[in-house]
Amino acid sequence: MFECNRLKKVYRERVVLEIESLSLSQGETLALAGANGSGKTTLLRILAGNLKPTEGEVRTASPILYLPQRSYAFRGTVLDNVLLGANDQKEEALRLLVETELLPLKDKKASSLSGGELQRLAFCRLLVRPCKLLLLDEPTSACDAAGARLLLAALERYREKHGCTVVLSTHTPVVATQAAKRLIILHNGRIEADGDPQTILQSPSSDWAKEFIAGWRI
Numbered sequence: 326m327f328e329c330n331r332l333k334k335v336y337r338e339r340v341v342l343e344i345e346s347l348s349l350s351q352g353e354t355l356a357l358a359g360a361n362g363s364g365k366t367t368l369l370r371i372l373a374g375n376l377k378p379t380e381g382e383v384r385t386a387s388p389i390l391y392l393p394q395r396s397y398a399f400r401g402t403v404l405d406n407v408l409l410g411a412n413d414q415k416e417e418a419l420r421l422l423v424e425t426e427l428l429p430l431k432d433k434k435a436s437s438l439s440g441g442e443l444q445r446l447a448f449c450r451l452l453v454r455p456c457k458l459l460l461l462d463e464p465t466s467a468c469d470a471a472g473a474r475l476l477l478a479a480l481e482r483y484r485e486k487h488g489c490t491v492v493l494s495t496h497t498p499v500v501a502t503q504a505a506k507r508l509i510i511l512h513n514g515r516i517e518a519d520g521d522p523q524t525i526l527q528s529p530s531s532d533w534a535k536e537f538i539a540g541w542r543i
């Protein structure tokens with residue numbers, strides 16, 4: 326779970342995030358959408374404890390796992406990389422590699438992976454550990470449709486196993502509707518829409534939201 330009140334982040338007098346109040350119960354899933362620069366990463370980093378808000382308070386469950394927007398590889402093989410997440414979890418590491426179809430690559434150098442493969446690897450390295458709050462910043466951005474489906478299925482299994490709360494940002498409507506029961510659209514750091522993803526997509530509540538969603542479908 327998490328809860329935040331009167332949250333504000335200001336960079337050089339520019340307000341990039343301003344949220345009066347937002348909370349999520351244990352086990353809920355939330356998708357964050359919004360144009361580039363709308364504040365998705367800022368919100369996720371504040372929830373992760375990586376960034377201090379200028380004002381406001383945040384309470385979160387722990388442990389937290391956070392997947393940054395940019396994927397990276399450590400030295401060693403694909404399997405070595407997953408085991409960096411938890412070196413006593415070899416069985417779970419292999420299962421995640423099977424689920425994300427990376428098993429045939431397990432002995433390859435991690436630095437030689439393609440963008441989509443690397444993103445799946447970063448996901449496996451994170452999910453080899455349990456958590457109560459899972460924060461994923463555009464987890465499928467480098468994946469093709471098949472890769473995204475694999476990640477969403479692995480995410481669903483992880484969520485059921487650990488009963489964790491999930492917040493993920495995405496630019497892909499189908500990812501939002503499949504992965505989450507609630508969708509928030511950010512616009513210039515503020516919540517522009519908040520509710521059931523299908524309802525928001527089908528009947529946006531403002532002209533701005535309507536326009537955003539029309540563009541989002543492309």
Ligand SMILES: Nc1ncnc2c1ncn2[C@@H]1O[C@H](COP(=O)(O)OP(=O)(O)O)[C@@H](O)[C@H]1O
Binds near residue numbers: 365368
């Ligand atoms: N360290 C920083 N210094 C100044 N401005 C920043 C910094 N980090 C982010 N911003 C600004 O904050 C806004 C929100 O960024 P971000 O949360 O990354 O958006 P999103 O993830 O939705 O694309 C952007 O306008 C961005 O330029």
Ligand SMILES: [Mg+2]
Binds near residue numbers: 366
């Ligand atoms: Mg971002």
